[in-house]
Amino acid sequence: MNGQIEIGGVTPSRYFFSIAVVLGLLFAMISSDPDHPAWIVGLQWQLQTLVPMALLIGAHMLLLRSAGFAAMNRWFALGLSGIVGGTLFTPLALAIDIWLDPSVQLHQFAAELPAEWLAVVPPVALCWLALNAPWQLGYRLQGPGQTEAPGQPPATEAPLPEFIDLLPLERRGRVLMLKSELHYLQVVTERGSGLILYNLGDAVEQLEKVPGMLVHRSYWVAFAAIEKLVRKGRQGELHLRDGNRVPVSRNRLAELGSRLEAEFASVQAVNPGG
Numbered sequence: 059m060n061g062q063i064e065i066g067g068v069t070p071s072r073y074f075f076s077i078a079v080v081l082g083l084l085f086a087m088i089s090s091d092p093d094h095p096a097w098i099v100g101l102q103w104q105l106q107t108l109v110p111m112a113l114l115i116g117a118h119m120l121l122l123r124s125a126g127f128a129a130m131n132r133w134f135a136l137g138l139s140g141i142v143g144g145t146l147f148t149p150l151a152l153a154i155d156i157w158l159d160p161s162v163q164l165h166q167f168a169a170e171l172p173a174e175w176l177a178v179v180p181p182v183a184l185c186w187l188a189l190n191a192p193w194q195l196g197y198r199l200q201g202p203g204q205t206e207a208p209g210q211p212p213a214t215e216a217p218l219p220e221f222i223d224l225l226p227l228e229r230r231g232r233v234l235m236l237k238s239e240l241h242y243l244q245v246v247t248e249r250g251s252g253l254i255l256y257n258l259g260d261a262v263e264q265l266e267k268v269p270g271m272l273v274h275r276s277y278w279v280a281f282a283a284i285e286k287l288v289r290k291g292r293q294g295e296l297h298l299r300d301g302n303r304v305p306v307s308r309n310r311l312a313e314l315g316s317r318l319e320a321e322f323a324s325v326q327a328v329n330p331g332g
Contacts, residue, residue: 073255074111077189082107094158105154110178114143114186122239136190140183147182148175193255219264221245224254233268234283235302236261238276246283246302269321273306273314281321287314 082104091099118139121127127135152167152174221243222230231249238244238258245252245261262278270280273296285297287306294306294314306314 074115074189075108078107078111079104098158102154102158106151109150110143110147110182113146114140114182117143117146119239132194133187136187136194137183140186141179143186144179144182145175148178151178193257219261221254221256221261221264222247224256225252232280232282233265233270234280234300235298235304236265236278246300271310271314271317273304273310275307277304279304281318284318287318 083100085107086096086100086103089099089103094102118136121135121139121142127138130138148171149167152170155174156167218230219233222233222245225245225247229247229250229252231247233245233247235246236243236258237246239253243254243256243258243261245254245256258276258278262272265278265280268280269282270278272278279296279298283298283300285299288295288297289311292308292311294308294311296304296306298304
């Protein structure tokens with residue numbers, strides 16, 4: 059990695075919304091609007107930062123459900139989600155303008171939308187790219203030190219990986235599955251799951267002593283979490299004990315079968331129709 063940012067356990071939502079609040083405060087402080095009281099200006103800018111941030115995150119997470127979007131170049135994918143989020147915010151931004159400026163008549167709403175789109179979408183998309191740039195350039199959030207939750211393994215046992223510090227305290231525990239979602243990482247532990255800003259490759263390096271395997275370019279699974287392996291032609295699917303289903307790429311299927319046989323003789327490989 060190119061570097062680390064020591065700011066403790068930060069989830070994606072906390073990171074982005076904290077920045078949105080700060081930006082809203084800064085814009086309100088430098089805004090010159092003698093026609094409205096300070097609290098109205100402050101509310102305006104909080105709406106104009108928090109609302110688009112929520113739409114950007116929501117748009118990005120919804121688009122990630124598409125395999126085509128997840129396979130895109132990461133910068134292009136971020137730009138696309140930025141445009142979608144900015145477009146969704148455009149009518150809301152215009153509504154805020156109308157609320158503050160009665161000279162804009164409601165019947166002019168549709169006619170004003172194209173100009174509002176041009177004014178809103180480029181800065182929103184660029185801001186989204188800038189906020190995500192640290193993770194694209196190889197930086198990551200690094201917890202300042204691990205705090206044990208009640209019931210965690212004692213210090214004499216192998217320590218948990220460092221990325222666990224980015225999860226809420228009550229969800230830290232033995233890692234069962236990792237799922238990469240662009241530059242986010244869904245971490246499933248024996249205590250729950252959470253989404254963090256982290257790179258899958260870096261996380262897997264920290265789990266080299268844990269029996270498990272990268273079964274797909276987007277998934278790492280601990281062998282202890284596996285209930286069975288279902289072969290589907292040249293590919294496969296893992297059924298996990300918690301009910302999750304994980305795809306297995308065909309170029310990793312043979313290795314996974316061999317390792318499962320070696321690690322757990324009780325894990326049954328099932329071949330439908332065979």
